[in-house]
Amino acid sequence: MFNFTVGPVQMSEEICKIGGEQVPYFRTSEFSELMKENEYLMRKFTGADTNARVLFITGSGTASMEAAVMNILTKDDKALVINGGSFGQRFVELCQIHKIPYTEVKLDYGQRLEEERLEKYTNERYTCLIVNAHETSTGVHYDLDMLHKFCEKNRLLFIVDAISSFLADPIDMKKQGIDVLIAGSQKALAVSPGISILVLSDKAVKRIEMNHVQSLYFDLKLALKNGERGQTPFTPAVGILRQIHQRLIMIDEKGVDNEINHVHELAIDFRNRIKDLPVQIFSEEVSNAVTALRTKNVSAKKIFDVLKDEYGIWVCPNGGELADKVFRVGHIGYLTIEDNIVLIDALKDLMKRKILV
Ligand SMILES: *Cc1c(COP(=O)(O)O)cnc(C)c1O
Secondary structure, three states: OEEOOOOOOOOOHHHHHHHOOOOOOOOOHHHHHHHHHHHHHHHHHHOOOOOOEEEEEEOOHHHHHHHHHHHHOOOOOOEEEEEOOHHHHHHHHHHHHOOOOEEEEEOOOOOOOOHHHHHHHOOOOOOEEEEEOEEOOOOEEOOHHHHHHHHHHHOOEEEEEOOOOOOOOOOOOOOOOOOEEEEEOOOOOOOOOOEEEEEEOHHHHHHHHHOOOOOOOOOHHHHHHHHOOOOOOOOOOHHHHHHHHHHHHHHHHHOHHHHHHHHHHHHHHHHHHOOOOOEEEOOOOEOOOEEEEEEOOOOHHHHHHHHHHHHOEEOEEOOHHHOOOEEEEEOOOOOOHHHHHHHHHHHHHHHHOOOOO
């Protein structure tokens, strides 16, 4: 199987091996130490301040998105939510459910966010801006430097869902003024799904400590307290945290910039190879993580089906309105240039067979 989806993605041999091992008891100093190292490396790779805190939530990425909205925001906030696809829409729904006052900045699918679009929200008493660094559903990567400038000018708390762009696109919490960064285990971190990660600035931690949350599991005050000694309030996905530990150490050995550069090279290589194919890049501003492709005269869903059933290659289908128009090719996970060539050869074969036209 060749997995070019956007998660769960292909894992290396070392990581798969850990997945097959017994899961140890975790209220031990050994596990605390592993968690402390996980925290240290997450801070390092996100450019977080030394006093930033890192929480590992057992739950998929959405669990940390929800925990962030519940713990960091209140009814007294006024959030600006960038909504360019299904993950932006998810933050809109979370604000609705948790009764956080918000305004959405709605973009067309695939559309870039221009600075001018934000002008009318200046000096309007917003308190926070929420964005998915990479809107994975459409492949659009937003300009975080531009958003940082806007947040600074308006003194907004900056919440960034970097679930699909952490380790794929450069990010720096300190330089880009990010208060909350969310990551997930099954995207470029390339381990099993089940853990999501919150990296929290001092400001975000203070907000959590002041907030009253109507939830036991999602009250992050407990997680912060336990985290001080490298523990979690409840049984975490211990096996996945061990995989994360191995991955983070391997990334540290080669350098996080090299890791990101590898994803970048895979993406550039793929985009160069599709120039003669009857597909078009869908996004106005791209992430290294994914190339979203618009088909011309064939259903995108059909391409996904044929590649999966006849070639053993998994690309990522789109849902909703884009189901027949767009499919996505991921560049994250344990992939190589040779894998790109396998996919391109299959696409060329589909052209010969007059399926991809
Ligand atoms: C994958 C992803 C999520 C989280 O999805 P889960 O299925 O809950 O892990 C959130 N935001 C973005 C941008 C994503 O790509």
